[in-house]
Amino acid sequence: MTDTLTPVLTANWDQPDSFTLDGYKRTGGYQALPKALAMAPDDVIAAVKAGSLRGRGGAGFPTGMKWSFIPQNDGKPHYLTVNADESEPGTCKDVPLMMANPHVLIEGAIITCYAIRASHAFIYVRGEVLHTIRRLQLAAAQAYEAGYLGKNILGSGFDLELIVHAGAGAYICGEETALLTSLEGYRGLPRNRPPFPAVEGLYASPTVINNVESISSVPSIIANGSDWFADLGTEKSKGYGIFSLSGHVKTPGQYEAPLGITLRELLELSGGMRGGRRLKFWTAGGSSAGILTDEHLDMPMDFESVAAAGSGLGTRSVQIFDETTCVVGAVLRWTEFYQHESCGKCTPCREGTFWLVRLLDRLEHGQGTDGDIEKMLDVCDNITGRAFCALGDSATPPITSAVHYFRDEFIQHHKEGGCPFDPAASTLWGDS
Numbered sequence: 001m002t003d004t005l006t007p008v009l010t011a012n013w014d015q016p017d018s019f020t021l022d023g024y025k026r027t028g029g030y031q032a033l034p035k036a037l038a039m040a041p042d043d044v045i046a047a048v049k050a051g052s053l054r055g056r057g058g059a060g061f062p063t064g065m066k067w068s069f070i071p072q073n074d075g076k077p078h079y080l081t082v083n084a085d086e087s088e089p090g091t092c093k094d095v096p097l098m099m100a101n102p103h104v105l106i107e108g109a110i111i112t113c114y115a116i117r118a119s120h121a122f123i124y125v126r127g128e129v130l131h132t133i134r135r136l137q138l139a140a141a142q143a144y145e146a147g148y149l150g151k152n153i154l155g156s157g158f159d160l161e162l163i164v165h166a167g168a169g170a171y172i173c174g175e176e177t178a179l180l181t182s183l184e185g186y187r188g189l190p191r192n193r194p195p196f197p198a199v200e201g202l203y204a205s206p207t208v209i210n211n212v213e214s215i216s217s218v219p220s221i222i223a224n225g226s227d228w229f230a231d232l233g234t235e236k237s238k239g240y241g242i243f244s245l246s247g248h249v250k251t252p253g254q255y256e257a258p259l260g261i262t263l264r265e266l267l268e269l270s271g272g273m274r275g276g277r278r279l280k281f282w283t284a285g286g287s288s289a290g291i292l293t294d295e296h297l298d299m300p301m302d303f304e305s306v307a308a309a310g311s312g313l314g315t316r317s318v319q320i321f322d323e324t325t326c327v328v329g330a331v332l333r334w335t336e337f338y339q340h341e342s343c344g345k346c347t348p349c350r351e352g353t354f355w356l357v358r359l360l361d362r363l364e365h366g367q368g369t370d371g372d373i374e375k376m377l378d379v380c381d382n383i384t385g386r387a388f389c390a391l392g393d394s395a396t397p398p399i400t401s402a403v404h405y406f407r408d409e410f411i412q413h414h415k416e417g418g419c420p421f422d423p424a425a426s427t428l429w430g431d432s
């Protein structure tokens with residue numbers, strides 16, 4: 001069973017010095033870089049395209065295609081911005097990756113900048129993860145000292161400056177245009193698109209924005225070849241990815257596997273449900289995608305299959321909830337997050353998330369009315385597709401999917417005057 005896993009980015013995590021330059025090099029690190037520098041930049045882009053790497057930050061946009069949108073010979077500076085603002089509930093892959101293996105991200109960033117002809121790269125990290133920021137700063141300093149960053153990298157004539165930038169801690173700053181605005185020193189609010197960042201991004205210059213895991217996957221494609229990468233995964237979702245398991249599972253953590261692995265397989269690898277309890281609901285792609293149930297245990301976790309099931313692969317944050325969990329309470333908690341993180345720029349999201357929390361809260365506490373479920377769905381309908389950015393759209397699938405699968409539980413809360421679940425039973429310190 002364990003050969004279902006494909007440790008690449010996580011391969012050296014159990015080494016005590018995995019985060020150092022020596023530790024990374026000992027396990028094959030910085031071998032892709034000279035190979036890439038010996039190629040023409042366009043050939044590097046072609047290799048990533050041929051590997052069919054799709055963005056690991058949520059939307060699954062083809063990475064090589066994104067790079068090829070950067071206009072060439074335009075006389076403008078080009079930038080790479082690595083999105084390391086990871087903060088969606090349940091999403092926990094980029095921070096552990098940067099903690100354990102920051103050099104793979106730096107090597108990927110250097111190769112990417114070479115391909116898109118950028119001489120400045122920024123890693124925009126969520127401000128709260130100070131320990132991770134320190135790791136990245138140390139790794140960047142080591143890379144400069146070893147000649148992987150700075151002027152004339154490995155004698156190739158290619159120059160690159162890398163800046164580790166700490167954000168102030170706002171979920172909206174993970175939205176790519178808000179990230180750029182924040183990086184420029186303004187309040188992190190989303191911008192209109194078009195113009196897209198590839199044309200007018202950071203400081204109004206062509207900019208590639210990619211997720212930490214997307215950029216970190218690049219060295220393995222260059223080192224092992226596009227075919228190696230494309231042979232992993234499913235027909236349209238190639239390669240491997242980190243699946244972060246949390247919640248009511250015996251051994252939570254990061255499991256790196258080919259796209260298309262099923263929850264049943266992941267549960268076998270992680271020791272199963274805690275206390276042998278029944279799976280009630282789960283997310284395949286974080287709180288922004290709709291919840292799924294035990295009828296989806298054998299669904300391949302690739303972009304297409306999860307979308308066909310009405311949810312999304314997102315960031316592969318697999319949050320697992322057993323039968324002790326109140327679905328209304330869980331959805332309320334997520335919705336409180338979206339209300340708190342709404343930047344307030346547009347009315348549907350700012351007002352809608354406020355009212356969704358009020359409705360869910362009174363249902364959870366037995367003060368709801370007969371019409372609350374329909375009212376909630378109506379508010380969701382008025383946010384979806386009408387919000388300025390994807391944060392608003394992300395707030396509604398947990399609610400609509402929960403009502404779809406567990407409408408009776410919502411009604412029960414209302415009819416029985418409150419939540420029928422014992423909150424202590426669903427805590428993680430209960431039993432395992």
Ligand SMILES: Cc1cc2nc3c(=O)[nH]c(=O)nc-3n(C[C@H](O)[C@H](O)[C@H](O)COP(=O)(O)O)c2cc1C
Nearest residue numbers: 055056057083085086174175176210211214390391
């Ligand atoms: C509210 C919001 C938060 C986001 N947060 C992140 C994040 O923390 N990290 C990330 O890589 N992408 C995040 N995204 C997606 C980015 O906008 C963007 O699609 C992604 O960084 C592109 O990288 P990729 O093509 O490598 O996936 C977020 C999107 C939204 C709407």
Ligand code: SF4
Nearest residue numbers: 344345346349389392
């Ligand atoms: S949907 Fe509107 S209010 Fe919500 S975060 Fe985006 S821009 Fe801000």
